[in-house]
Structures are given as structure tokens and as C-alpha cells.
Amino acid sequence: MKPLTLTEVVAAEFAPETTYLNTSSCGLSPRRTVAAVKAAAEQNATGRDTFDFGPVAAARASFARIVGVPEERVAVGTAVSVHVGLIAASLPAGAEVLCPEGDFSSVINPFAVRGDLKMRYVPLEELAESVRPETSLVACSAVQSADGRTADLPAVRAAAAAHGARTLVDATQAAGWFPFDAGLFDYTVTGSYKYLLAPRGTSFLTVTEEAQESLTPIHAGWLAGEDVWGSTYGPVGQLARSARRFDEPPPFVAYAGAEHSLALLEEIGIENVREHDLALAARYREGLVSLGHTPIPGDSVVVSVPGLAHRVDALAAADIAVSVRAGNLRASFHLYNTIADVDRTLDVLAG
Template identity: 65%
Template sequence: MDSLVGAEFAPKSTYLNTSTCGLLPRRAVEAVKELADELADGRPGGSGDFGAVDAARASFARLVGVSGERVAVGGSVAVHVALIAASLPPGAEVVLPEGEFSSVVTPFVVRGDLKVRLVPLDGIADAVGAGTALVALSSVQSKDGRIADLPSVRAAAAASGARILLDASQSAGWLPLDAGAYDYTVTAGFKYLLCPRGTSFLTVAAEAQESLVPLHAGLLGGEDPWGSTYGPVEEFAASARRYDEPPSYLSYHTAAQSLPLLEEIGIEAIHAHNTALAARFRAGLTELGHAPVPGDSGVVAVPGLGGRQPELARAGVVVTARAGILRASFHLYNSDADVDRALDVLSG
């Protein structure tokens, strides 16, 4: 793992901020440069290759344990969530965690005719009842890195007949995920998947596809895309490709290189690496008299320490401050030395 990572990454800072944005591997940077040159030179195919989109789709599918036929591509999680929100009947109850990321919450709230219930994260399973149509939550919370009790949520949803929408943006790429265990998953590509903005993935279970209308479908949603160029699409793709958004080719040419790197290393190995670094950081913080959010997440949050973020930045340590919380997030390109550098700055 070390040699492969060393060949792909050379950050010029102590970068502990993947929960905001992941770093691009060298192979991905070269791919986007090549396409940009083709766009500038007017070479045939310079607009981009849909084969790269399908390669990224297939790689993501393997990473999350589903068939590529269950994956739709897009540009943002908010658009995927809005598609699901639009499919619900008026008056449907949606249960979400308090403090959930706004892209997961807002599309349901702006409908105005849904019953949206916000409950504590650890009370999600208890809040799901016979009247619940959908429970939506992130597997790892953006604000503080807490990992949701997903087995309990799945059991509650199964008992009540509710569907589940899981946002894996803060976990896919380091936390093992079986996307097939959920009706829908949405994932931003620009964090732990090491893709640029403009890449996102929606998985749709076969039975959930029956009630999801392809509202933003264009020709790419057709079973025969190039036979669907003019007029309405007459036959949508039988797969989740019917929900594809027109892709940003620059982004997806990059993703087609980044995602296979994660496959080469393996999510289990990355999980062990990330969580070991996070545990080292939590232990060091505790020794310094700070109280990080407990758990075994690869994301470490320290309430009340957000004010130290500018000091860390001046020292070349990149972290995030959110709502007074200092958040450090670890990924495959980080090391023990990165952890110790951050602790050294915080020790004064």
C-alpha cells in the first residue's frame, strides 16, 4: 500500500481534511490533463468518452458490492436526493437525524407537503414506525464523524415497511459498504473516493426503481441513447442508468482513474489504516486534555476546539472547523507523522 500511495500522492501540507475534499491521485490528474488538451486542440472525441463514465460506474459498483446496473451517475448528492423526494406521495413521513447534512434534508423540506421528522441520531431506529415512508441518513455524520447504527435502522425499516436512503459521502472509500442492503444510496465522489466535484453516484434497488420517476432524464436515460436524441425518450433503460444525469466528462475521466486505485488497495486495508490514525489522534488529544467525540470512526471531531483551526492552518495542517468543532479526517495518503504534527501544533 505504501509504495502505491507514494507513487500517486505528494501533498505539500499535512492534509487532514478529506471529509471536505479528497486529494486527486497522479493518474487522475494526468487523465484530466489529457482530455483538457484534446478539448483545446479540437481532436476527435475531445468532448469526452462515455466509456470512461461507464468504467467509473462499474468501479464504484464493485467498491460498494452491487451490480453496475443498479448505479446511476450524476453531479451532486442534492440532485439525487431531490429525485427521491419528488417520488414520495403528499403527506408521506420522512425521518431524518437532527443536524444531518443539508443536502439530505432540504429536498424533503422544500416539498412543503411531506411530514418531515428530525430526531437524534441514536433515536432514528426507535422513530421509524408504521407511518414512515422513508428514513434518510448519512452512514457517517459530516459534523462530528459519528457512525450510525445501521443494523438497527435496517431492522426498524424492515419491520415497518419503510424505505431507506443512505448517504455514504463521508464513508464510501474507507468504510465497507453493502449498498444492496438499502433502497437508495447517494455518494459524493469528491471526498474519500478521490474524484473531483461533478461526480456522484446513486444506487437504486430493483424493487425501489418501480416507484422512482426519471424526472431529469435526457437521451442518456434511454435504452438506446443515440436513438433517443430527438423528441421524448420512448423507452427508458431497464437499469438504474435511466436516472443518469448528463455527466461532466472532465470529472468522470478523472473518476475512471481514481476509483480503480481504491480497488487496488482494498477498502478493508484503507479502513484499518484510517481508523488506526484516528485512534492515535484521539489518544493524543486526550493526553493534551481535550475530549474528542468517542468512537472508532476515521473522522475525529473535538467540540469547542474549532477556534484552533487558523493556528493549524498557519502551521501547514489542513483541518476543518464546523459549528465550533475541530474536525480532522484521515485517508490513505496520511501517516503517523501527520497525526503527530497536528498534535504538536495543538500542544503549543
């Protein structure tokens, strides 16, 4: 049987009722994900399979393949800020953390609230050159939430290695469309409800084998034990030898959906999604320029435009979903968007 095209898959899996250009806020759920969540909730209501670990394991393995690491290096959780908080708690007092100015709060705040770390902020384009011998950790987003700019990750990684600093990359705005090798960084964190199309309440942490030794699993419960059902009472005798020791207790219903969202992306292929998404973003950028507007430069599926935030209400009235971030009008494109979506949005902006 001939494989379905991306267009055919999208038609079978998605049913947007608006012109939805807001994946950087939240991705749309595929039909298969919705069905799995409903089925898991029904099972819970009937008392069947209330502890179904299968979807959690499947989602972990699928995410590992998408970001190019062994599944033994992946921990599951519920939110980026919790994963970052775990890393923040591992740093000694006085350690320097280097971040881009204006990066997403979940990447920065867990370090800032400690109060005994040296926080240093520099422009994104100066991040790599700002790493110095005193730097303990460089933390940044692969793609900036506010405006879609992408970090020079190879340069950041090289600079950190040269100065003995560890690296933390937030892939929330990247994983799902951006070919991303998580194994190149000490830690990565990813909220999966955006471009990975999973339900809210699902997230992933990757940890290199070396960096794993530097973390204390401060929220480890019985599910973080090597022998899960032998770890239910008293102190856990043996934590998992893998990154599973850093798991949060997973919300089973949400992960029942995540399994299917990630499987869908694997079926389509991240490179195919990337090609589709970037083509739409490029068409939108070109259209904006033709209307006399200058979007923030970048090769990203997130397109942010200064001076157009006031048009968000007109777009909403036309049933076009975008967002305003950092004072700019932000549109973000994903596999369920079409050329017609782009052109319709440009028509409204043209008045």
C-alpha cells in the same frame, strides 16, 4: 512482480504540500487522476473524443464493485442533492420522512423544501427506535459530516423493514474507507470527491430493483435512453431498463478522472485503507485525551473535538489543514496521511 505496498502507492500517486487532514471536505487527487483530467481536456480542445462514454461506464462499474451492487443498479450524476431531489419528488404529499437531527443539508433539504411532506427529526442514536408505521422513508448519512459519528445502519434497516418504510443512506463520508453494502438499502447516494478521491462533479445513486419502480426519472435526457443514439430527438422511446434511466448527463472530464481514482482504491483495497485510516484516527484520539481534550466518541476516521475550534488558525499557520464544523475542530484521515501528520498536529495543539 511484487505488489506495491500502500506506502509505495501513496508515494507514487500523491504529492500533498501541506499536512492535509481535511478529506471530509475534499479528497486529494491522485497523480493518475490529474493526468486523465488533463488528457480529457486536451482531447476536447482538439476535437477528439468529445463524447467518450468509456470512463463513465468504467467509473460506474468500479463504484458498483466498491459498494457491492450490480452496475445495473447504479446511476451517475453530479451531486448528492440532485439524487436526493429525485427521490424527494417521488414521495406522495403527506409522506413522513425521518432524519437524524443535524444531518448534512443535502440529505434533508430536498425533502424539506417540498413543503408538503412531514419532516421528523430525532437524535442519531434514536433513529432506529423512532421508525413508526407512518414513516415512509428513513434518510440518514452513514457517517455524520459534522462529527464522524456512525449510524447503526443494521438497526435502521431492520426497523424500516418492520414498518414498511424505505431507506436512503448517504455514503459520502463512508465510501472509500468504510466497507459499505449499498444493496442493503433502497437508495444510497454518494458524492465521490471526498474519500473516493474523484473530481468534484461526480456522484452516484444506487437503487434496488424494487425501489426503481417508485422513481420517476424527472431529469432523464437522451443519455437515459436504452438506445442512446436513437434517443436524441423527441420523447425518448424507451428509457434504459437499468438504473441508468436516472443518470444525469455526466461531465465527461470529471468522470475521466473518477475512473482512475476508483480504480486506485480497488487496487489498494478498501479494507487496507480502512485499517490505515482508523489507526491514524485512533492515534490522534489518544493524543487528544493525553492533552486533556475529549473528542466525540466513535470508531471513525473523522475526529471532531469540542472546545478546540479556536485553534484552527494556529493549525493553519503551521500549514495543517483541518476544518471547523458544528463548532468543533474536525480532522479527517485518509490513505495519504501518516503518523508524522498526526504527531505534528498534536504538537501544535499542545502549544
